[in-house]
Amino acid sequence: MALENQIEIKGVTHAYQTDEGPLPVLEDLNISVPLNSFVAVVGPSGCGKSTLTRLIAGLMMPDEGEVRLHGEIIKSPKSTVGMAFQNPVLLEWRSILKNVLLPLEIVPNKLTSKERIERAMSLLSLVGLEGVEDKRPSELSGGMRQRASLCRALVHRPEVLILDEPFGALDAFTREDLWQIMHALRKEEAFTTLMITHDLRESVFLADQGVVLSGRPATAQYTLDVDLGHERTLEDLYTDQSVTMLAKLRREIQIAQGRSEKTEERS
Numbered sequence: 450m451a452l453e454n455q456i457e458i459k460g461v462t463h464a465y466q467t468d469e470g471p472l473p474v475l476e477d478l479n480i481s482v483p484l485n486s487f488v489a490v491v492g493p494s495g496c497g498k499s500t501l502t503r504l505i506a507g508l509m510m511p512d513e514g515e516v517r518l519h520g521e522i523i524k525s526p527k528s529t530v531g532m533a534f535q536n537p538v539l540l541e542w543r544s545i546l547k548n549v550l551l552p553l554e555i556v557p558n559k560l561t562s563k564e565r566i567e568r569a570m571s572l573l574s575l576v577g578l579e580g581v582e583d584k585r586p587s588e589l590s591g592g593m594r595q596r597a598s599l600c601r602a603l604v605h606r607p608e609v610l611i612l613d614e615p616f617g618a619l620d621a622f623t624r625e626d627l628w629q630i631m632h633a634l635r636k637e638e639a640f641t642t643l644m645i646t647h648d649l650r651e652s653v654f655l656a657d658q659g660v661v662l663s664g665r666p667a668t669a670q671y672t673l674d675v676d677l678g679h680e681r682t683l684e685d686l687y688t689d690q691s692v693t694m695l696a697k698l699r700r701e702i703q704i705a706q707g708r709s710e711k712t713e714e715r716s
């Protein structure tokens with residue numbers, strides 16, 4: 450039986466109105482993310498990836514086409530969506546715990562204040578942040594702040610998680626730690642993820658499917674199924690199977706960047 454698609458981007462075309470005239474950014478874009486799966490979207494800089502996240506978040510409507518979450522067309526922001534970005538934007542005047550609790554203060558829920566704190570603390574513990582809940586964001590390292598930001602994105606148990614280059618500002622080793630934390634979170638919680646990234650290894654390590662966007666206006670140029678199962682270790686990135694997948698993604702990015710001839714050269 451085909452899995453139900455939790456995120457459905459169908460024939461989405463979008464342009465920004467600028468002083469120089471319309472800037473076409475997305476063109477007939479189609480992406481489906483099955484329930485509880487993880488899709489990584491890669492593409493050249495400026496091709497429209499963040500625009501895509503804004504459309505899924507309901508912050509804008511596409512000129513043409515539809516964005517559906519669990520079958521429903523998105524016209525405004527939904528509380529069933531959690532988001533995290535490259536810059537965690539934590540509020541400095543609140544403790545880490547209070548930053549993580551923020552969505553529960555905004556999204557209607559029936560939790561008592563004790564239950565809210567238990568929920569936030571269990572997530573903080575899952576990402577290895579117990580003990581820092583009373584600290585301010587500036588007292589944490591970049592990797593710790595990003596872990597707190599993931600907790601905040603998930604605290605209200607969203608059905609959909611949108612990540613826009615969440616680990617992009619971290620050094621390579623911290624990034625790898627965060628990848629493992631992401632797997633740990635997925636083991637414990639059910640959510641459907643669409644992640645934007647520039648990092649091909651990150652796509653292969655984390656995703657069930659990788660989508661390469663073309664240059665602007667972006668369309669889905671290539672889709673790769675990452676058949677590595679759910680139990681993944683960093684060593685898995687160095688197997689022949691992973692190296693082949695990485696090479697394919699790299700090649701498609703080059704095509705998207707216009708540095709390579711189009712489809713006839715694809716193997």
Ligand SMILES: Nc1ncnc2c1ncn2[C@@H]1O[C@H](COP(=O)(O)OP(=O)(O)OP(=O)(O)O)[C@@H](O)[C@H]1O
Pocket residue numbers: 465466467472474493494495496497498499500501
């Ligand atoms: N509000 C806006 N008004 C006009 N143009 C915009 C607006 N937001 C983005 N753009 C333009 O749209 C294009 C796509 O922007 P977007 O931020 O979606 O790209 P991106 O793929 O996320 O880039 P990056 O990889 O650098 O994060 C860029 O050329 C950008 O300058």
Ligand SMILES: [Mg+2]
Pocket residue numbers: 498499500613
């Ligand atoms: Mg962006």
